Amino acid sequence: MNNAPIGIFDSGLGGLSVWAEIRRRLPDESLVYYGDGKNCPYGHRSAEEITRYAIEAVERLLDKGAKLIVVACNTATGAAVKTLRQKYSIPIVGMEPAVKPAALATRSGVIGILATKRSLESEHFQHTSSCYASNVKILQSEGRGFVELVESGDCNSKLALSTIATVVEPMLEQDVDQIVLGCTHYPFLAESIRKVVGNRDVAIIDPSPAIAARVEQLLVRDNMRAEKGHTPYYEFISAADEEYVAKIKEFATRVWESNYNHK
Ligand code: DGL
Numbered sequence: 001m002n003n004a005p006i007g008i009f010d011s012g013l014g015g016l017s018v019w020a021e022i023r024r025r026l027p028d029e030s031l032v033y034y035g036d037g038k039n040c041p042y043g044h045r046s047a048e049e050i051t052r053y054a055i056e057a058v059e060r061l062l063d064k065g066a067k068l069i070v071v072a073c074n075t076a077t078g079a080a081v082k083t084l085r086q087k088y089s090i091p092i093v094g095m096e097p098a099v100k101p102a103a104l105a106t107r108s109g110v111i112g113i114l115a116t117k118r119s120l121e122s123e124h125f126q127h128t129s130s131c132y133a134s135n136v137k138i139l140q141s142e143g144r145g146f147v148e149l150v151e152s153g154d155c156n157s158k159l160a161l162s163t164i165a166t167v168v169e170p171m172l173e174q175d176v177d178q179i180v181l182g183c184t185h186y187p188f189l190a191e192s193i194r195k196v197v198g199n200r201d202v203a204i205i206d207p208s209p210a211i212a213a214r215v216e217q218l219l220v221r222d223n224m225r226a227e228k229g230h231t232p233y234y235e236f237i238s239a240a241d242e243e244y245v246a247k248i249k250e251f252a253t254r255v256w257e258s259n260y261n262h263k
Contacts, residue, residue, distance in 0.1 A: 002224040005030035005235070006215065007061030008070040009054070012040035012151050013251050014185030015072030018095075020255050021212040022070065023234070026219070028226040030233045032064045035248045037240030041147040043116030043183075047079040050118070053239070054080035058088060060237060067224050070215060071095065072208075074115055074183050078122025091218045095184065097125055098207040102178035103132040105203060111136055112171040114143045115182030125182070139174060141167050143186060150185040153251075160192045168196045180205045188255075 006026075008019050012035050019033050034057045036042075042050050054076045058069055068091045071077045071084070077094035084092050097119075102111040119125050120140050129138050145163045154160055171179065179202060181187055187206045194204065219225045226232065236248045 001227050003226045004065045004067040005032045006068050007032050007066030008072045009034040009057035010073040011036045011042040016252050017184050017187040018072035018208045021208040025212040028230045032235045034237050037238045037244040042075040050079035074119045078119050078124040097128050097182045098180045098205045099128050102180050103136045106178050108175045108177040110176045111178040112139045112176040113180045113182050117142045147185045150188045155188050165196045178203050
């Protein structure tokens with residue numbers, strides 16, 4: 001048993017999609033969330049730079065006593081998870097592009113992956129995609145402008161719809177029936193993506209429930225779960241200013257209240 005918090009980080013608000021799934025699945029666990037905010041977006045930065053920011057994030061989370069770290073950012077996972085695992089001895093969970101469930105579920109044989117430029121170029125993504133490329137056609141597209149929409153709280157506007165349409169419509173024209181959200185910011189655009197998809201039978205796949213399941217698996221494996229009935233706390237920190245911390249908190253509360261807190 002271990003009542004220390006789980007540390008979760010992302011370039012900004014996106015990792016809150018993973019935070020919410022972990023909170024739902026593991027209600028006894030305290031969570032400390034680090035949203036960089038100062039260097040967001042990561043999507044166009046070099047792997048070296050992202051690795052530096054990821055180390056800063058892990059150090060801050062370790063200062064908070066984190067017992068396990070979740071890299072709730074596909075871009076940082078692709079750029080830095082190997083280095084982090086070499087450098088730190090505590091368990092580190094990274095994001096997995098959900099290509100496998102999409103490849104298993106597709107009927108048209110065409111799946112789409114939306115992610116940042118850096119993620120799509122990463123060895124991690126390339127490797128996962130190549131494992132399935134012989135069975136299905138994989139269309140990869142950068143969600144250009146998507147992270148900025150989420151960070152500015154603009155998830156359902158006309159601008160959001162047209163930004164998404166520019167990227168998603170070419171996929172639909174090529175008959176995709178599965179769209180994998182390969183960036184933790186994108187689940188917050190799911191409603192608008194759904195509008196662009198219209199009445200076509202297309203599944204939108206968010207990998208965050210699988211990440212929460214992996215966190216649970218590791219805590220059980222290492223006998224590190226919080227005690228049953230332990231009262232958890234939720235803390236938010238950032239490389240940016242207090243205003244950004246307030247923004248993370250407000251976003252987290254909204255996400256939780258509107259999507260998860262249906263007790
Ligand atoms: N949320 C991130 C990801 O999963 C990073 C997006 C960005 O900062 O560009 O890739």
